Amino acid sequence: MKKYLLLIAFFVFSTTIAQSVNDYKYVVVPSKFDFLKEPNKYNMNSLTKMLFQKYGFEVFMMDEALPTEIANNRCKALFADVIEDKALLTTKLKIILKDCKDKVVYETAVGKSKEKDFAKAYTQSFREAAQSFETLNYKYNGGNELASNPEEKPEPKQESKIYSLETNPENPEVFFFAQPIANGFQIVNSEPRVIMRLFKTSQNNVFIGVRGDEKGVVITKNGKWFFENYVDGKLVSEPINIRF
Known part of the structure; x- marks a missing residue:
């Protein structure tokens, strides 16, 4: 056993506790997720941006002009991703946040949908996964203000x-x-x-x-x-x- x-x-x-989500003010969302063939397919990327804005993050799309603070130092931001878990007759998604070293700082529960229509299935499973943020109690604490370049910053x-x-x-x-x-x-x-x-x-x-x-x-x-x-x-x- x-x-x-x-x-x-x-x-x-594979989750780590390198830093708390509360240490970060910014979230960067990609224009396209790996499990989809087109940018913002089924509005997944727009939904992701709105989700993090809802919970108090300052959110930017990867393909738009980023603030100088992030452009000069990627470690000031978290990077969002949506992952699909392949399953027969069920759509499963989870939302994750990674730091500048590609380490997972937070991941949601898996959202599920048995809808046959892809647009409905992805939206439904995404919204179910997003419910995890209700218990996150995010509040920026300024803990990442001293974040440095990952090449210069020693491992904690x-x-x-x-x-x-x-x-x-x-x-x-x-x-x-x-x-x-x-x-x-x-x-x-x-x-x-x-x-x-x-x-x-x-x-x-x-x-x-x-x-x-x-x-x-x-x-x-x-x-x-x-x-x-x-x-x-x-x-x-x-x-x-x-x-x-």
């Missing part, structure tokens, strides 16, 4: 142990908060800063955990939560004190 869940973590999910250092972030021998009851997101939770510390994301599975007490480039499972044992993954071929189990 453990090995099966870990395989899911490594091969199904990931914490090696979850519990090492704040553990204090005099206060062993340090805990982290679980905030709802699409398909699961984001785990934040007291700053607050996102340190991990948890994605729901079919088991209520088992989550797929993503921490930077590390992927594993978060499970309960004897009433306590643990993040488990493989490091150099060995199973590592780290305790993490979460409050949901």
Whole structure:
């Protein structure tokens, strides 16, 4: 069972927590998505632009003049994409946001439609996927103001142990908060800063955990939560004190 869940973590999910969506003010939308043959086919690109404008982002199409701030530094913006999951007799779409290094910062749940008409099917599945943004609670916090050129900016250092972030021998009851997101939770510390994301599975007490480039499972044992993954071929189990 453990090995099966870990395989899911490594091969199904590629989401990272490099930065929070709230760190970004701008979103750039392409004029054409890869799964469609024409620019703005079925108004998909226009719908995407309107979606992010609705939730408070400043949005620009890739083929229009970009603000100098983005033109000089792509890391000031997130880049939107819509992905189609191929399925028989069902249209499935999800919306994702990537940073300037092509790392996924956020992705929605999969929207589905069984409509036979392509225009209706794509619109319906897109709108269903877009419902994930209702729980995102986006609010720009200025956290990306110091973003630099990706060639000059070193990779952010990931914490090696979850519990090492704040553990204090005099206060062993340090805990982290679980905030709802699409398909699961984001785990934040007291700053607050996102340190991990948890994605729901079919088991209520088992989550797929993503921490930077590390992927594993978060499970309960004897009433306590643990993040488990493989490091150099060995199973590592780290305790993490979460409050949901």
